[in-house]
Amino acid sequence: MNLITRGFHGRRGGDPARIPPGQYEAHDFPVLSVGPTPRVDTDDWAFTVTTETGTAHSWTWDEFLGLAQERPHVDIHCVTRWSKLDTDWVGVSVDTLLADVESTADYAVAHSYGGYTTNLPLEDLTDGQAWIVHTFDGEPLAAEHGGPARLLVPHLYFWKSAKWVKGLTLTPGDEPGFWEQAGYHDYGDPWREQRYRGD
Amino acid sequence: MPSWTTATLEADRWETPTARTLVLSVPGWAGHRPGQHVDVQLRAEDGYTAERSYSIASASGPDRLELTVQLAPGGEVSPYLVQEFRPGDRVRVRGPLGGWFVWRTADPDPVVLVGGGSGVVPLASMVRERRRTGGRALFRILYSLRSPDDRYYAGDLGAASDPGVDVFLAYTRSAPPGSVRGAKRLSVADLNTHGFPAEFTPLCYVCGPTGFVETVADGLIALGHDPRRIRTERYGSGGGR
Ligand SMILES: Cc1cc2nc3c(=O)[nH]c(=O)nc-3n(C[C@H](O)[C@H](O)[C@H](O)COP(=O)(O)OP(=O)(O)OC[C@H]3O[C@@H](n4cnc5c(N)ncnc54)[C@H](O)[C@@H]3O)c2cc1C
Numbered sequence: 001m002n003l004i005t006r007g008f009h010g011r012r013g014g015d016p017a018r019i020p021p022g023q024y025e026a027h028d029f030p031v032l033s034v035g036p037t038p039r040v041d042t043d044d045w046a047f048t049v050t051t052e053t054g055t056a057h058s059w060t061w062d063e064f065l066g067l068a069q070e071r072p073h074v075d076i077h078c079v080t081r082w083s084k085l086d087t088d089w090v091g092v093s094v095d096t097l098l099a100d101v102e103s104t105a106d107y108a109v110a111h112s113y114g115g116y117t118t119n120l121p122l123e124d125l126t127d128g129q130a131w132i133v134h135t136f137d138g139e140p141l142a143a144e145h146g147g148p149a150r151l152l153v154p155h156l157y158f159w160k161s162a163k164w165v166k167g168l169t170l171t172p173g174d175e176p177g178f179w180e181q182a183g184y185h186d187y188g189d190p191w192r193e194q195r196y197r198g199d
Numbered sequence: 200m201p202s203w204t205t206a207t208l209e210a211d212r213w214e215t216p217t218a219r220t221l222v223l224s225v226p227g228w229a230g231h232r233p234g235q236h237v238d239v240q241l242r243a244e245d246g247y248t249a250e251r252s253y254s255i256a257s258a259s260g261p262d263r264l265e266l267t268v269q270l271a272p273g274g275e276v277s278p279y280l281v282q283e284f285r286p287g288d289r290v291r292v293r294g295p296l297g298g299w300f301v302w303r304t305a306d307p308d309p310v311v312l313v314g315g316g317s318g319v320v321p322l323a324s325m326v327r328e329r330r331r332t333g334g335r336a337l338f339r340i341l342y343s344l345r346s347p348d349d350r351y352y353a354g355d356l357g358a359a360s361d362p363g364v365d366v367f368l369a370y371t372r373s374a375p376p377g378s379v380r381g382a383k384r385l386s387v388a389d390l391n392t393h394g395f396p397a398e399f400t401p402l403c404y405v406c407g408p409t410g411f412v413e414t415v416a417d418g419l420i421a422l423g424h425d426p427r428r429i430r431t432e433r434y435g436s437g438g439g440r
Contacts, residue, residue: 003205005290007283008241010249011275022250024275030435031409034299036416036426080435081250114426144413182298196296 018075019083020190026082029145034182037144038114038164045148047132048167051103059097061148064132067092072131074154076161077190089152091133094125094168105170109177110151110162117177118162119186120153122170129155132165157188157195203240203291204228208284209263214351217270218317219281220256223263225292230259233324234301234404234432237264237294241279251276254320254406254432255295256352258327267351269317300404300432304328309337309401311394313415315385316344318407318434323352325404330361338364339401341393343385343411345372367393385411387418397423406432 014025042061049057059067070093077083109119124130130153134141141147146163153160159179180186185194193199206223213219236254257265270281284290302310302325312322319342326338338361344350350368357366369385370378380389395401403424405415412433419429 003242003289003291004244005241005279006285006288008243008249008279010241010243010247022248024249031413031433033431033433035431036420036429037413038426080252082435144409183296 014083015085018085020077021193022195023077023081023083023190026084029084030078030080030082031144032078032080032159033144033163034116034178035114038112039143040113040148040164040166042148046166047097047149049097049101050167050169051101052105052170052172053103055102057097057101064092064149065134067096070131072133072152072154074152076152076154076158078158079184079188079195083190088137089131089133090135091131091149091152093128094130094132094151095128097132097168098126101170103170105172107171107174109169109171109175110160110165111167111169112162113164113166116162116164116179118160118179119175119177120156120160121174121187124153124156125168129153155189157185157190159184160188201293201295203293205289206239206264206292207289208286210286214267215349217281218267218349218351220265220267221280221284222265223290223292225264226262228262228264230261231255231264231295231324232301232303233259233328234321234430235295235297235324236321236432237266237292237296239266239276239280240291240293241276242291249275252296254324256320256323256327258324258331260331267317267320267323297432300406300430302328302402302404304332304334306402307336309395309399310339311390311401311403311419312338312340313385313390313394313403313405313407313419314340314342315407315411315415316349317351318405318411318432319344319351319356321406321432322404323356326356326361326364329364335363337395339394340364340366341369341385341389342366343369343371343407346370346382347373347375365393385415387421390415390418391422394419394422397425400425400428403429404432405429407434409433409435 209224210222
């Protein structure tokens with residue numbers, strides 16, 4: 001269906017190789033959350049990887065900062081239609097966190113302070129595709145953007161990059177998270193416009 | 200998930216000099232839950248499209264819905280919808296979308312609604328749906344707006360038509376002559392005075408520009424409200440509060 005909106009010309013200029021369909025380039029940093037922003041003190045913070053057998057690996061804030069740090073420079077795409085190009089982060093690769101973890105799981109659920117969850121295939125979190133980040137544009141990550149630390153999975157819509165993340169649970173099967181149960185797509189590929197369930 | 204469907208502008212109402220309510224005819228539309236939004240898609244002659252989300256302002260009903268769009272100067276979509284879109288013109292919409300920022304008409308709990316600028320739109324849908332269904336849940340609305348000229352739904356959103364619904368107007372830039380409170384940002388004291396106490400465990404809905412939502416949600420938590428009872432919708436960095 002090719003309905004034309006009379007009198008609409010639009011603002012072009014986005015690079016179609018970098019701005020996925022239906023997205024526009026934002027220069028600020030919008031916020032999407034469904035509730036208040038949790039405030040988590042780094043003294044109380046811990047990150048835990050739990051395997052399908054229940055084995056847990058945990059890091060305190062200082063231990064986490066002592067791991068190898070990487071500096072992803074990536075484009076991010078939010079389901080509410082903004083994309084932000086050339087963002088700079090500092091954090092720990094999920095590969096580093098999983099290095100000593102024994103697991104045959106195919107999926108992961110990211111858990112956050114405040115109770116939110118999101119699910120991802122484990123293969124989308126490994127091989128240099130995902131990080132737990134604590135710094136954005138040279139500054140400690142602000143609470144409304146998920147600080148002290150959030151997951152960063154730039155090749156999926158940004159709700160998959162769980163804010164206020166506190167752990168990953170590895171699971172044999174796919175278990176829909178909070179957003180996915182609320183009607184968002186299970187996988188969330190911005191280049192295929194997988195915004196809502198059924199897209 | 201709902202697919203795209205054609206919406207035709209049937210009528211319009213100016214809420215303020217920069218905000219227009221669009222009455223859209225959408226054949227086959229099956230209604231919505233108050234608080235939900237639609238995605239609106241505009242298409243240029245060469246196939247270029249732009250999409251934005253807009254909350255539904257009307258009560259639930261078949262075949263038509265109302266949106267209220269605030270002009271964001273220099274924006275891509277809202278200037279078109281506010282200034283250019285004429286009766287008979289068509290856009291595409293899909294929805295209703297959003298499964299969390301919704302009020303269930305059967306829920307008897309008291310409700311605190313806090314809107315900043317155009318963030319009052321989905322709150323209006325909740326009040327209108329309450330009216331349509333004869334709901335009794337007690338509502339307290341705190342509506343933050345720049346000045347009396349920026350008020351949406353004057354005469355429709357208020358105690359006169361809705362017993363049990365209180366509306367408090369918090370002017371941020373200029374208040375009507377004689378106002379005791381004057382003009383200032385919505386404060387924790389305002390939330391305390393004009394909301395429900397945390398002991399009543401009300402459901403709280405907060406909607407508007409991101410910074411506004413952050414401040415209000417933090418204020419509600421400071422007053423002892425359970426974070427799990429606070430639902431938020433953030434519109435972006437833009438304005439109108
Ligand atoms: C769930 C949801 C519901 C919403 N409901 C409503 C509603 O009921 N009513 C309503 O009015 N809005 C609502 N919004 C906001 C709406 O979706 C749009 O964000 C808003 O209308 C602005 O869109 P725009 O295309 O006009 O502006 P955009 O083009 O997106 O720009 C937004 C602002 O940024 C500025 N800007 C954009 N690009 C640039 C640039 N390159 N350089 C400098 N400045 C720039 C513009 O000047 C403008 O002020 C809602 C948003 C969400 C997420």
